[in-house]
Amino acid sequence: MSGHGEAQPMTATKSGPLRGVAEVPGDKSISHRSLIFGAMAVGETRVTGLLEGQDVLDTASAMRAFGADVIRHGQGEWSVHGVGVGGFREPADVIDCGNSGTGVRLIMGTMATSAITATFTGDASLRKRPMGRVTDPLSLFGTRAYGRAGGRLPMTVVGAANPVPVRYALPVASAQVKSAVLLAGLNAPGQTVVIEKEPTRDHSERMLLGFGAELTVEKTAEGNVITLTGRPELRPQTVAVPRDPSSAAFPVCAALLVEGSDIMVPGVSQNLTRNGLYLTLVEMGADIEFMNPREEGGEPVADLRVRFSPDMKGIEVPDERAPSMIDEYPVLSVVAAFATGKTVMRGVKELRVKESDRIDAMARGLEACGVRVEEDEDTLIVHGLGAGGVQGGATCATHLDHRIAMSFMVCGMASKKPVSVDDASPILTSFPVFEGLMQALGADLSRG
Ligand SMILES: O=C(O)C1=C[C@@H](OP(=O)(O)O)[C@@H](O)[C@H](O)C1
Numbered sequence: 205m206s207g208h209g210e211a212q213p214m215t216a217t218k219s220g221p222l223r224g225v226a227e228v229p230g231d232k233s234i235s236h237r238s239l240i241f242g243a244m245a246v247g248e249t250r251v252t253g254l255l256e257g258q259d260v261l262d263t264a265s266a267m268r269a270f271g272a273d274v275i276r277h278g279q280g281e282w283s284v285h286g287v288g289v290g291g292f293r294e295p296a297d298v299i300d301c302g303n304s305g306t307g308v309r310l311i312m313g314t315m316a317t318s319a320i321t322a323t324f325t326g327d328a329s330l331r332k333r334p335m336g337r338v339t340d341p342l343s344l345f346g347t348r349a350y351g352r353a354g355g356r357l358p359m360t361v362v363g364a365a366n367p368v369p370v371r372y373a374l375p376v377a378s379a380q381v382k383s384a385v386l387l388a389g390l391n392a393p394g395q396t397v398v399i400e401k402e403p404t405r406d407h408s409e410r411m412l413l414g415f416g417a418e419l420t421v422e423k424t425a426e427g428n429v430i431t432l433t434g435r436p437e438l439r440p441q442t443v444a445v446p447r448d449p450s451s452a453a454f455p456v457c458a459a460l461l462v463e464g465s466d467i468m469v470p471g472v473s474q475n476l477t478r479n480g481l482y483l484t485l486v487e488m489g490a491d492i493e494f495m496n497p498r499e500e501g502g503e504p505v506a507d508l509r510v511r512f513s514p515d516m517k518g519i520e521v522p523d524e525r526a527p528s529m530i531d532e533y534p535v536l537s538v539v540a541a542f543a544t545g546k547t548v549m550r551g552v553k554e555l556r557v558k559e560s561d562r563i564d565a566m567a568r569g570l571e572a573c574g575v576r577v578e579e580d581e582d583t584l585i586v587h588g589l590g591a592g593g594v595q596g597g598a599t600c601a602t603h604l605d606h607r608i609a610m611s612f613m614v615c616g617m618a619s620k621k622p623v624s625v626d627d628a629s630p631i632l633t634s635f636p637v638f639e640g641l642m643q644a645l646g647a648d649l650s651r652g
């Protein structure tokens with residue numbers, strides 16, 4: 205698990221043209237959910253294309269600890285024998301969710317309305333992240349939570365023995381909080397309602413419907429009003445996990461920045477709650493062709509042909525786009541460094557409570573690579589140096605954050621001098637084949 209072993213420095217050196225096909229692994233959000241919803245169904249859910257990153261493996265272990273039978277049959281092929289809504293047993297030991305905010309927050313929601321107690325922990329990164337955003341709404345069901353100061357892990361959650369349904373307006377745009385409340389609502393009698401002002405990724409809603417839950421989404425002046433009827437019997441499903449657009453972002457952005465590149469990235473989600481980066485890149489002048497639009501695993505996808513784009517321009521990223529590209533700002537800030545003019549990213553304070561403070565991590569690393577950056581609590585502004593204009597020659601701190609590590613590796617592929625990261629091991633949480641996949645395209649990545 206990241207953060208428990210030796211730090212693994214990695215260096216990216218200026219690369220020749222990237223060429224070939226980048227088949228990125230399964231979507232992390234959908235992988236977590238297929239295991240958790242599978243555990244809530246009665247009978248056997250089959251999953252193909254599951255992301256075998258550490259975050260998801262930790263969720264698989266957690267589902268076993270709560271009583272589900274989770275079996276790996278082969279690469280990405282898994283089955284889950286669920287225990288039914290409300291069927292979780294009390295785990296005999298602490299649940300370690302590793303580096304995963306999604307894992308811990310969704311699982312807390314899932315057990316919150318059963319008469320069991322569980323204690324959660326995680327790595328040094330996850331133990332810094334706020335859990336009150338989930339335990340506050342869960343308390344409305346009757347759940348109690350006892351954690352460290354500031355609502356931090358380790359935390360013991362005492363499930364509500366007689367849960368009541370809840371109506372909750374999200375104070376922050378967060379699919380994790382929305383999903384935790386919906387998962388808790390599954391085992392509360394009556395209707396649980398979640399209202400989100402800004403739409404966030406909608407995988408929980410899509411998948412709950414697929415598993416047979418009664419759920420409606422109404423678009424109103426207040427935002428999306430999601431109503432879930434409690435105590436359904438969920439039907440097991442066959443889930444084909446589509447590829448992860450957040451992982452695809454790394455080869456896509458690398459190909460845009462490395463001279464002479466021309467790659468294909470098949471099956472990239474065009475789900476409107478996930479595709480903000482791709483819209484932004486196109487507005488900046490990226491050469492991306494969206495080919496063969498179709499449905500895969502219940503998600504709209506397209507094959508992307510991506511070519512070196514030396515004439516990208518900085519833009520103002522619309523604030524309301526933030527939830528649909530929240531995990532992509534680190535790599536966008538690298539692209540911005542190679543564009544002309546400034547790229548302004550506002551309304552991004554959520555980046556400060558991810559695996560690391562991503563505004564700070566990107567600002568410090570880009571500055572060390574010779575890029576001028578401005579920031580405040582909610583804003584990141586990158587002053588671009590144009591294609592090939594970034595100096596590099598720095599070692600950047602990743603702070604146990606996979607997206608920071610991969611972003612600076614992309615930066616090094618196109619900078620004048622090599623860029624290193626102090627620890628690339630967190631990449632295993634979401635994109636375990638990153639190194640080999642990028643090398644196969646032609647990138648020069650080395651250990652140390
Ligand atoms: O629900 C999910 O699967 C996720 C939601 C987002 O987090 P927030 O809900 O904190 O915005 C995102 O950053 C995370 O990588 C995955």
Ligand SMILES: C=C(OP(=O)(O)O)C(=O)O
Pocket residue numbers: 232303304305306307531558559607634
């Ligand atoms: C924020 C992320 O994940 P999580 O919140 O699940 O740790 C991410 O993958 O970028």
